[in-house]
Amino acid sequence: MNNNFASAYPRKNFFIQMFTKDIGLEDCILDLIDNSIDGLIRSRKIKLSDLSKWVFAKDPKPSVHLTGRPVIRVTFSEDSVKVEDNCGGLDLEYARNEAFNFGHGPDWKKGFLGVYGVGLKRALFKLGEEFRIESHTIENGFECSLDVSEWIKQDKSVDDWRIPLKELPKAHSEKSAGTSILVSRLHNEVKMCVKAGSFYKSLYDSIRRTYSFFIGKYVRIYLNQTEIEPYRIPLSRPKGGNVSYEEFEKNGVKVRIIATIAELDDTGRYNQALAGWYVVCNGRIVLLADKSEITGWGIPPMPTYQPKHRCFIGLAFFQAENPLLLPWTTTKTALNKESPIYLTARDRMAIVARPVFSFINKKYPSDLDVEPIERDIARVVESKSVGQLVSNKNTIFSAPPQAQPTPRTTTSVQYSAKISDLEKIRKHLRKPKMGASRIGEYTLAYFLEKEGLK
Numbered sequence: 001m002n003n004n005f006a007s008a009y010p011r012k013n014f015f016i017q018m019f020t021k022d023i024g025l026e027d028c029i030l031d032l033i034d035n036s037i038d039g040l041i042r043s044r045k046i047k048l049s050d051l052s053k054w055v056f057a058k059d060p061k062p063s064v065h066l067t068g069r070p071v072i073r074v075t076f077s078e079d080s081v082k083v084e085d086n087c088g089g090l091d092l093e094y095a096r097n098e099a100f101n102f103g104h105g106p107d108w109k110k111g112f113l114g115v116y117g118v119g120l121k122r123a124l125f126k127l128g129e130e131f132r133i134e135s136h137t138i139e140n141g142f143e144c145s146l147d148v149s150e151w152i153k154q155d156k157s158v159d160d161w162r163i164p165l166k167e168l169p170k171a172h173s174e175k176s177a178g179t180s181i182l183v184s185r186l187h188n189e190v191k192m193c194v195k196a197g198s199f200y201k202s203l204y205d206s207i208r209r210t211y212s213f214f215i216g217k218y219v220r221i222y223l224n225q226t227e228i229e230p231y232r233i234p235l236s237r238p239k240g241g242n243v244s245y246e247e248f249e250k251n252g253v254k255v256r257i258i259a260t261i262a263e264l265d266d267t268g269r270y271n272q273a274l275a276g277w278y279v280v281c282n283g284r285i286v287l288l289a290d291k292s293e294i295t296g297w298g299i300p301p302m303p304t305y306q307p308k309h310r311c312f313i314g315l316a317f318f319q320a321e322n323p324l325l326l327p328w329t330t331t332k333t334a335l336n337k338e339s340p341i342y343l344t345a346r347d348r349m350a351i352v353a354r355p356v357f358s359f360i361n362k363k364y365p366s367d368l369d370v371e372p373i374e375r376d377i378a379r380v381v382e383s384k385s386v387g388q389l390v391s392n393k394n395t396i397f398s399a400p401p402q403a404q405p406t407p408r409t410t411t412s413v414q415y416s417a418k419i420s421d422l423e424k425i426r427k428h429l430r431k432p433k434m435g436a437s438r439i440g441e442y443t444l445a446y447f448l449e450k451e452g453l454k
Contacts, residue, residue, distance in 0.1 A: 009157070009158060011155060012151070012152045012155045012160075012161070013152050013155070016125045016148075016152070019102075019118070019121075019122055019125065020122055020125050020126035022331075023122055023123075023126055023331055025126075025127075025190055025193045025194075025199075026202065026203055026206045027331045027332075027333055028122070028123035028126050028127055029074060029076075029081065029083070029123070029203060029207075030206065030207070030210055030332070030333070031119035031120060031122065031123040031332075032074075032081075032083040032120070032123050032181055033072055033074065033083065033207065033210075033211065033221070034113045034119055034284075034332070035083075035119070035120050035179070035181070036072045036083060036085040036087045036178075036179065036219075037072075037087065037113055037211070037214060037218075037219065038113055039085065039087040039088045039089055039090060039135075039178070039179055040070055040085075040087035040088055040218060040219065041113075042088060042091075042094075043087065043088020043089065043137065043138075043174075043177065044088060046218070048113075048282045048283060048319065048321070049319060049321070051213060051214070051217060051218075051282075051283040052254070052256075052282075052283065052317070052319045054213075054217050055213055055283070055317070055386050055387065056256065056317075056386055056387045056390060057387045058387045058388055059387070059388075069218060069219055069220050070085060070086050070087045070088075070178075070218070070219050070220070071085065071086055071219065071220045071221075071222065072084075072085040072087065072219055072220070072221045072222070073085070073221075073222045074203075074207070074221070074222065074223050074224070075223075075224050075225075076194055076203075076224065077194070078186070078191050078194055078195060079184060079186065080128070080182060080183060080184040080186065081127050081128070081182075081183045081186065081190075081194075082180070082181065082182045082183070083180075083181045084178065084179065084180040084181070085178045085179055085180075086175060086176060086177065086178035087177075087178055087179070087219070088137060088138075088174070088177050088178065089135045089136050089137035089138075089141070089171060089177045089178050089179050090135040090137070090142075090179055091137050091139065091140065092137075092139075092140040092141065092142045092165075092167060095135070095142050095144070095165060096165060099120065100120075100121065100144075100163050102118060102121060113282060113284060113323065113332075118330060119330075119332075123183075124148075124181075124183060125148060126187070126190075127183040127186060127187065127190055128148075128183040128184055128185045128186040128187055128190065129147065129148050129149050129184075129185035129186075129187070130145075130146065130147050130148060130183070130184045130185045131144075131145075131146055131148070131181065131182065131183045131184070132144070132145045132146075132180075132181075132182045132184075133145075133179065133180070133181050133182075134168065134179070134180045135178070135179040135180070136168065136169070136170060136171035136176070136177055136178065136179075137170060137171060137177050138170060138171055138173070138174055138177050139170055140167070140168075140170050141167070141168035141169055141170055141171065142165045142166060142167055142168055143165070143166040143168050144163060144164070144165050144166070145164075145166075146163055146164075151163075200223070200224065203223060204223050204226070204228060205231075207221055207223060207228050208228050208229060208230065208231045209231040209285050209288050210284055210285050210333075211230075211284070211285075212230040212231040212232070212233075212285060213230075213280070213283045213284075213285075214283060214284075215228065215229075215230040216230045231285075231288075233278055233313065233315065233386075234262045234263045234265075234271070234274050234313060234383075235258070235260060235262070235263070235313055235315070235383070235384065235385075235386065235389055236260065236261060236262060236263035236313075236381040236382055236383045236384065236389075237260050237261070237381060237382055237384065237389055237397075238261065238381055238382075238398075238399035238400070239381060239382050240400045241397070241398045241399040241400055242391070242395045242396065242397060242398045243258050243259065243260035243389045243390065243395060243397055244257075244258065244259040244260065244352045244353065244354075244355055244356060244395065244396055244397040245257065245258050245259075245352070245389070245390045245392070245393070245394065245395045246348060246351075246352050246393075246394050247393055247394075248348070250341055250344060251325065251340070251341060252320055252321070252322060252325050253318055253319070253320045253325050253326065253341045254318070254319045254320070255316065255317070255318055255319075255341070255344075255345050255348070256315075256316075256317040256319075256390075257314070257315070257316050257317075257345065257348055257349055257352045258314065258315040258317075258352075258386070258389065258390065259312070259313075259314045259315075259349070259352045259353035259355075259356045259397060260313055260314075260356060260389065260397060261311045261312065261313065261356065261359070261360075261381065262274060262275060262310075262311050262312070262313040263381055263383040264381065270310040270311045271310070272307065272310040273289060274289050274313075275289060275291070275305075275309060275310045275311065275312050275313065276288075276289040276290045276291040276295070276297075276305070276312070276313075276314070277289075277290045277291075277295035277296075277314040277315070277316060277349065278290070278313070278314065278315045278316070279295065279316045279318070279335060280315070280316070280317045280318065281318045281319075281323070281326040281327070281328045281332070282318070282319060282320065282323055282326060284328075284332060286328050286332060286333060286334070286335060287334075287335065291305040291309075292305075294334075294335055294337060295314075295316075295346065295349065296346045296349055296350050299346075299350075301350050301351075301354065302349075302350045302353065302357075303357060308360060308363075308364040309357075309360060311360065311363075312353070312356060312357070312360065314349060314352075314353055314356075315386065316345055316349055317386075318341070318345070325341065326341075327339035327341055327342035327345075355396050355397040355398075356397045359397065359399055413440065413444070417436070422436060422439055425439055425442075425443075426439075429442075
């Protein structure tokens with residue numbers, strides 16, 4: 001033994017505790033779904049650039065009929081979490097040499113949702129004390145069962161980090177090729193989350209929003225037997241007008257930016273919860289309706305978000321063959337604020353959005369007796385797909401007039417008054433319950449009458 005070296009081996013228990021500390025239960029399940037989608041990409045030789053082309057197509061259609069698409073099923077209870085699919089499976093050699101490594105090797109092939117090579121393992125260790133993986137491709141198959149608590153005890157050398165695999169037969173057909181992941185003996189904090197009455201809806205919404213584009217084109221996803229409907233970003237444009245749109249490429253990343261106004265909801269109003277910036281990386285929605293500094297709000301020239309911006313919708317779509325170039329974090333649910341490509345894109349987002357903010361400012365002036373024409377324009381919008389909104393590579397938001405301004409017959413008059421003065425008026429009129437607005441109306445009518453203006 002060479003005594004000139006100090007031991008620097010990672011300790012399993014410490015490593016796993018730190019490795020799983022900052023990821024939530026929902027993100028773990030999303031990572032397991034990523035694993036299924038990557039299996040589909042790998043087996044069907046799908047290019048993520050094809051998904052981008054589909055999103056920006058004039059008439060987007062799914063690659064195959066709904067009933068023919070592969071299925072991902074997520075089921076959970078207080079005892080276990082299971083994700084199974086028929087998305088093509090994991091190859092035995094890939095399992096031996098890549099799937100269970102912490103991080104990707106130099107020969108790792110790009111073009112997947114998996115970025116850093118940590119998601120699958122982090123999810124498994126975070127969820128429970130035991131997991132079983134069974135996978136079949138059209139060429140081979142394998143099984144992996146691990147009691148994590150026992151595995152942690154064996155920690156004397158790097159060889160103890162290996163995970164045993166058992167070879168299984170290949171799938172009977174392409175449609176039956178897939179992977180099943182079962183995590184049992186869930187950790188107490190996971191059980192508590194699962195028991196919460198709001199967990200199902202929260203997870204449903206997370207899956208629906210994150211994989212909206214994939215559900216629209218490639219897969220069907222079920223949560224506890226319920227099929228998940230894709231989320232729809234409420235994009236629209238003024239009838240006969242344009243959205244602001246720009247695209248550029250830098251350092252292996254293609255960026256597309258759209259800024260426009262939202263469609264109205266069923267009540268004829270703008271849903272403030274849906275307003276803001278949507279950020280997408282390789283088809284995976286990373287930020288949804290963001291109104292914070294991360295997407296530039298409050299950083300000049302972008303204004304700070306205010307209620308009047310509830311009609312604003314922006315979309316920043318990042319696409320790269322190498323996902324390491326994209327500005328997302330390891331959880332893929334947040335952005336790396338120091339990413340050079342994102343800093344560049346954020347500056348462009350502010351410029352692309354400027355004509356929309358100018359329109360909104362005219363739509364909501366601070367003090368005006370005539371109904372602004374922009375309000376009429378904003379009520380007549382065309383709800384379109386992303387591709388239908390984008391007609392050329394570079395366009396500027398425009399909203400041609402649809403009608404003349406509507407003269408208003410009434411307006412609000414607001415001013416501050418001393419409470420003691422209002423009490424004097426109530427006492428004089430012998431109306432102790434007279435409201436402030438009614439006093440305002442009375443005093444205006446009194447002035448008009450006394451000045452002979454009626």
